[in-house]
Amino acid sequence: MDMPSPDLSILSRKAEIVARLQSVLPKNAVIHAESEVRAYECDALSAYRCPPLCAVLPTSTEEVAASLRVCHEMGVPVVPRGSGTSLAGGALPTADCVILGVARLNGVLETNYDDRYIRVQSGRTNLSVTGAVEAEGFFYAPDPSSQLACAIAGNIAMNSGGAHCLKYGVTTNNLLGVKMVLMDGTITEIGGAHLDAPGLDLLGLICGSEGQLGVVTEATLRILRKPEGARPVLMAFNDNEVAGACVADIIKAGVLPVAIEFMDRLCIETSEKYAQAGYPDCEALLIVEVEGSPAEIDEQLAVILAIARKHDPVELREAKDADEAARIWLGRKSAFGAIGQISDYMCLDGTIPVSSLPMVLRRIGELSAEYGLRVGNVFHAGDGNMHPLICYDANKPGDLELCEAMGAEILKLCVDAGGCLTGEHGVGIEKRDLMTHQFAPQDLEIQMAVKDVFDPTWLLNPAKVFPLNASQSRRIAAE
Amino acid sequence: MDMPSPDLSILSRKAEIVARLQSVLPKNAVIHAESEVRAYECDALSAYRCPPLCAVLPTSTEEVAASLRVCHEMGVPVVPRGSGTSLAGGALPTADCVILGVARLNGVLETNYDDRYIRVQSGRTNLSVTGAVEAEGFFYAPDPSSQLACAIAGNIAMNSGGAHCLKYGVTTNNLLGVKMVLMDGTITEIGGAHLDAPGLDLLGLICGSEGQLGVVTEATLRILRKPEGARPVLMAFNDNEVAGACVADIIKAGVLPVAIEFMDRLCIETSEKYAQAGYPDCEALLIVEVEGSPAEIDEQLAVILAIARKHDPVELREAKDADEAARIWLGRKSAFGAIGQISDYMCLDGTIPVSSLPMVLRRIGELSAEYGLRVGNVFHAGDGNMHPLICYDANKPGDLELCEAMGAEILKLCVDAGGCLTGEHGVGIEKRDLMTHQFAPQDLEIQMAVKDVFDPTWLLNPAKVFPLNASQSRRIAAE
Structure with missing residues (x-):
């Protein structure tokens, strides 16, 4: 790079x-x-x-x-x-x-349960936002895997999601307002503890802007009342594409689980060795979780299990109690760490229409064979947010470059399938040079002209998001 | 004006x-x-x-x-x-x-039930989007009162909501992508049939931009599977503030009705004369509707009715069948037309934190007495989106100006209560000169600089959204 x-x-x-x-x-x-x-x-x-x-x-x-x-x-x-x-x-x-x-900006500034929001400084970690309100029975919905560590500032910058964003949406759906500082030191407030905003919706623009427009220092976040209960089902299949088709059918049926997570054989076996969650021997696993009262859970799961049975599952395991639920989640939550124990890896983040899952999974398998690099697939399947983990050897000359090239092919595949380059990780430096595959030149030009408005000097978070040659010329022109 | x-x-x-x-x-x-x-x-x-x-x-x-x-x-x-x-x-x-x-741009370009979207030309009416997919059991969620007539282009321009947006969100939550033409004739595409977008989120910016940035000609819209059923409850109270407090308690409890509508005495009596929906004699009515399977509906209504009983209701009427449900909605849906039969009126649109409802309703009553103009309140209470209808006489010299002045006071009251100038109707010309009450000069300056990017000539939809003197100077400077 x-x-x-x-x-x-x-x-x-x-x-x-x-x-x-x-x-x-x-x-x-x-x-x-x-x-x-x-x-x-x-x-x-x-x-x-x-x-x-x-x-x-x-x-x-x-x-x-x-x-x-x-x-x-x-x-x-x-x-x-x-x-x-x-x-x-x-x-x-x-x-x-x-x-x-x-x-160090990590305080809680205000909690308001009547209007269901919390105002925090932006360096506060995601999980500690929920920590500040859970005694009253509330939670903050977006739950990136890194939620123990990641800051709300980063969640806003990348418009982060998480396993449960299928039901609750990503950061932009849970953000009400920000205090932000522009590159020249101007302090500005956007949005607030109310729905909608008059004039142009700058809040939507700020969310996901990857530190290109300003530095967010405070955030007003929607908090939700905790559901009465939740129950996951583990579904095992002997074919990635069949599992993908099952996801598409669940979505098409209009039931709305809070999460549909997908793991393929490499991830299942690796995480099983690492965490012993008791996963079955199979090609593909789905974890489908629903929420609500016991009656609501039963009703939703009946629909979902009926669909799953039509896809010839190896096993359907409904959690009987909290212990079994935790074990079902344990392997999924350990997957990234487990892969990290056996190999260096690069985690991609493309989003595709759910109906393209079977095709995209098949093509990733073919690319893995072509490049000679193993790929683990573990991702939020319900909203088509893929996270292929490409394994490589950081000590082997040329392997990182091979991995980058393969990653670029997978992300282009996502775009060509009608999807896009990123679901929740952002463009950063990783995907900046692929932006021309997603956007026509005049579309990128508009985005960069919007950046000009907030940071005419192009000093903020340089060499990211936009193709390097484009952002460098902009920076030089501003000098 | x-x-x-x-x-x-x-x-x-x-x-x-x-x-x-x-x-x-x-x-x-x-x-x-x-x-x-x-x-x-x-x-x-x-x-x-x-x-x-x-x-x-x-x-x-x-x-x-x-x-x-x-x-x-x-x-x-x-x-x-x-x-x-x-x-x-x-x-x-x-x-x-x-x-x-x-x-005349009113065609359906594509329907995709697997990935749950429809692509339409932007002049298609809101209700006919649902019309195009309902045979397959789907619907398009945002439902402005004008849905029989209003176009998707206008829904996008104003980020329209409707009675059911409490659960399903407003237009921005249901819009996946647009084709848009800039003032200079450039055709651009933003978003698509996938979640999220890399780079800056221009789609969020376009939605609600009131025709200031470009002319949307095509839209890709999220469609949802129709719920199994829905059931409204009519709740009658003898005090506006008590009804407002009941709304706040329902929201605080974390149950999520699809709609919570509010009507005050003037609206109840006027619509009853006009539509004979059989509404009781009371100061304030709520219509609370929940959706789902019969079991889910029963469970949610049990929670909601228990809360309502604590607020000393005059009557709680749960719809027993489709006929009774239709009658409960009839009066609400006729309210604007009914008021129009007895008086000229101006319909305001401010949004406030739900917990401020009782205070804001009381203050509107006081303003009504001060100005000597009757006010009907009929609005989406669940998300704090107020629609005070100020009655005036268009043939009485000075009455429109009095009405405008009172409207401005009510909207400022919304802002001061921690809310904002508009929920779903937009700023237009109506609220453009109040934007300085909501935004600091540097915040408005940023919005106008973003407009510069898309329409440097300031030829598109002139004299709206921004304070007149500001937008006129911008226009002159561009010449």
């Missing part, structure tokens, strides 16, 4: 930049020692690494604004960072950038 | 403009006789009227593009129009504009 050469004039001014930042921030908020900035050299797409010039950890919106003003005045690029769990390199530094981490 | 003076140089070129439009469109597609353009002089906010220069009725995206190119070259403003049902003056012409009506 090409990265722009660092601006040498910025590197030569490091001491001055650090001093200016120190002058507007608390003492321990500027990290600049070479050994310490290494902590920020990558995010969860760890194949790519580059230590930043320095990092700042402000504790208030005003300190974020002060940091951005300094960088804006001095022409220094800024890479915003939540918890660094991006799988698309969304928080990857450049050598000449300041990392702006929001981790 | 101030409107800009027409550009005399455009009026003087009418013959040339009409000829140019005729040269790119079918013969009967350009309407220019003075008697005929009167049909386009207003939308459903009929207090304001102005015949346009002429109107065009293209039948394809290419004809829309050709029309826009002509107007762009000749510097003529364009007002896009769906079915003209806007309650905010969203399709009000200026004397120097070309009305671009999409009514």
Whole structure:
């Protein structure tokens, strides 16, 4: 993956930049020692690494604004960072950038159960948002796998989803408002604790904008009352395509499970060795979970199980109690970690129409054979959000490049199937050069012109989202 | 309401403009006789009227593009129009504009039940989208009161909702993609039949943009499987505030009816005289509807009725059969028409946090007494979307201005209660000068800069959404 050469004039001014930042921030908020900035050299797409010039950890919106003003005045690029769990390199530094981490902005500002919202600082982790309201019987719905660690700021940047977004939607469906700081230090508020907004819907634009438009420091989030109960069913099949067809039929029937998760043989076997969830020996597993009162659960599962039986399942296992439910989920939740134990891998994130699942799964199998790289499939099948894990050997010269090439083919396949390049991980650096496969030049031009409005200097989160040559020309033109 | 003076140089070129439009469109597609353009002089906010220069009725995206190119070259403003049902003056012409009506773009382009979407031309009416898929057991969820007449183009422009949007969301939650033509004639596609989108979420921005950014000619819409059944309950109370508190408690309990509609005494009595729905004598009525299987309906209603009983109801009437259900809805659906029989009225559209309902209803009552104008309240209470109907006499000098002043106070009250100026009707001309009450100058500046990206000439749907002086300066600067 090409990265722009660092601006040498910025590197030569490091001491001055650090001093200016120190002058507007608390003492321990500027990290600049070479050994310490290494902590920020990558995010969860760890194949790519580059230590930043320095990092700042402000504790208030005003300190974020002060940091951005300094960088804006001095022409220094800024890479915003939540918890660094991006799988698309969304928080990857450049050598000449300041990392702006929001981790210390982690407080709860307001909870309102009557109007069902919570207002938090953006560095708060996803799971601790639910933690702040669960005693009252509420929860925050989007649940990325990294929810223990990932920050709301990153969830907003990537429009994150999770296993349960089939029913509850992704971040954009659960976000009511933000406080955001623009690159020039202007503080702005968008949306609020109400539905809809007059004028242009900038909130929808901000959500998923990957740190290209501003740094979100506060968020107002919809909270929901916890359902009475939930029950997963494990469904085993001897064919990926049949499992895919079963998913399509469930969706077509109009029942709405909270989650439909898919795992193929590589993921099943690997996670079984790692976590011993008691999964059966089969080619493909589905975990389908429904929610509600016991009567509602029974009714929904009756429909779903009837559909599954028509697809010649190896096994249908309905959780009898909380223990069995937890075991059914255990293997799925361990899958990424388990694959990580046996191989380096790159996790893709394409979205396709659900009816294309069988075709896309078959084609991924063919590509795996062609490239000689194993692929594990574990993903949110109900909304067509694929997560192929391509295994490669980071120590074998050329293997990463092979993996990248295969990943690009899979993502193009998703686009050609009527889908798109990303479901919830974002474009980051990983998919930026594939954007021309998704968008016509004039469509990309409009997106970049919208970025011009918020960040005319193109200093914010450089070399990401847009094709590198396009964003670099824009940056140079702005100088 | 101030409107800009027409550009005399455009009026003087009418013959040339009409000829140019005729040269790119079918013969009967350009309407220019003075008697005929009167049909386009207003939308459903009929207090304001102005015949346009002429109107065009293209039948394809290419004809829309050709029309826009002509107007762009000749510097003529364009007002896009769906079915003209806007309650905010969203399709009000200026004397120097070309009305671009999409009514003839009304075909179904594709239905896909596996992936649950339909692709239609944007002039298709809302109800006929459901009409195209109901034989297969599907429906399109957003259901504005005007759904028999209103066009999908207008639904997208205003991000329309309806009685059932409490459960299913508004247009933005049901829109997957659009084909859109920019003011300069560029045809662009945004979104598609998949979740999420890489890069900036322009689809969210387009939805609700009130014809400021482009003219949508095709839309890909989510369709849903029809629920097994639905059942409304009528709840009568002797106090508006108590009814409001009951709504807040239902929402707080976390049950999700598909609709919670509210009517106050003026609306109840007027619609009862008009439609004889058999409503009881009371101060406030709620209609709460739930959906699902008979068991699911029973379970949800049990929770809801238990909450209602705590609020000392005059009557709780659960529909026993389809006839009784239809009668319960009849009065609500007739309310606007019934008020229209006894008085001229202006229908407002503000959104507030649900917990503020009792306070806002009380304050509206006080304002009604202060201004000496009757107010009927009939609205989507579940999501805090208020529709106060202010009665006035169009033939009494000064009464419209009094009504406008009172409307402005009510909308400011909504903003101050933590809500916003509009739920689903849009800003249009009606609320454009109140935008400064909702937004700080720099926030409005960003919105207008985003408009610059799509329509740098500011020729599209002039004098709306943004405060008149701001949009006029922008237009002049662009010339």
